[in-house]
Amino acid sequence: MNQIVVETTDAVLKEGPGTEFPQKSFLKKEQRxxxxxxxxxxLHVKTDDNKTGWVADWMIAAGYKNPIEKLGDATIVIDAGHGGADSGALSIKNKMEKKYTLLYAKELEQKLEAAGAKVYMTRSSDKTVSLSSRPILAQQVHADAFISIHFDSCDQPNAASGFTTYYYHTGKSLKLxxxxxxSFGALGLENRGVDKGDFLVIRDNTQPSVLLEMxxxxxxxDFDNISDxxxxxxxxxxVVKGLKKFIENND
Known part of the structure; x- marks a missing residue:
């Protein structure tokens, strides 16, 4: 047995060795x-307050992955929400959310690859992809960021407007x-800001992750803009500008 010190602010203690296992607690920076x-x-660990569980090695110490300093060296996972049997929300004229999340994901993929980043897509076509597999991909490729793209819906048509940026974990996810x-400019819709969202793809994610409701x-x-x-x-x-800012200031 050996001892290590947590060097990050967003490490999570899990009940088993994988993102699919329930969360037990957060680990504090400098905790032994x-x-x-x-x-x-x-890693199967015991904390200094006698809790036992599992923690991902890349979450507790920056040394497990060489830090990058520019977007061109980054690995980004893009998650096009819904897909296949899961249509997502519907527009007033029954246009499916899944179509537009994929269009936006492919647009982001193209722009990131043009900037030199390595990009992984949770789906590149209209197919069903489980929720749990999406953050697992980010874990497997040690993504520097995970971006999930969605569109919001309200109970009554035309009752709400604007786009929101969601995080779940504080630390790097909140910074992202x-x-x-x-970095969002004047897009023609209200910027509703940053908010905490309990979405599986960012909640069960060990990498810096956000979910965008565009x-x-x-x-x-909103749909007139979304479809434009x-x-x-x-x-x-x-989004690319924001990722660049995050990567270049990711200390």
């Missing part, structure tokens, strides 16, 4: 852990959310 064993990239949200699909004003290629291009260009 006793390591019992290792399974792949997961702020960098992206602050407008209300069942509000006609120029809005899509500008919005995803702003």
């Amino acid at each position: 852990l006793t390591v019992y064993s290792r399974k792949n990239h997961w 959310a702020r960098c992206i949200n602050q 407008g209300y699909i069942n509000t006609q004003k 290629p120029s809005y899509r291009s500008e919005a995803m260009g702003d």
Whole structure:
């Protein structure tokens, strides 16, 4: 057995060696852990307050992955929400959310690859992808950021408007959310800011992760923007700017 010290602010203690296991608690920066064993990239540990569980090695110490300093060296996972049997929300005229999340994901993929980043997509076509597999991909490739793209919906059509940037974990995920949200320009819709959201793909994610709700699909004003290629291009260009800011200031 050996001891290690938590060097990050967003490490999570899990009940088993994987993102699919329930969360037990958060680990504090500079907390000491006793390591019992290792399974792949997961460590079986006991905390200094006698809690036992599993923690991902790349979450507790920056040294497990060489830090990057520019977007061109980054690995980004893009998650096009819904897909296949899961249509997502519907517009007033029954246009499916899944179609537009994929269009936006591909737009972002193209722009990031043009900037030199390595990009992984949770889906590149209209297929069903489980929720749990999406954050697992980010874990497997040690993504520097995970971006999930969605569109909001309200109970009554035309009752709400605007786009929101969601995070779940504080630390790097919150920083990522702020960098992206602050990079959005005048897109023609209200910027509703940064908020905490209990969404599985960011809650069960060990990598810096955000979920973007890029407008209300069942509000006609928003949908007119959502379905406009120029809005899509500008919005995803702003996401690239936010990612660049996050990577270059990721200390």
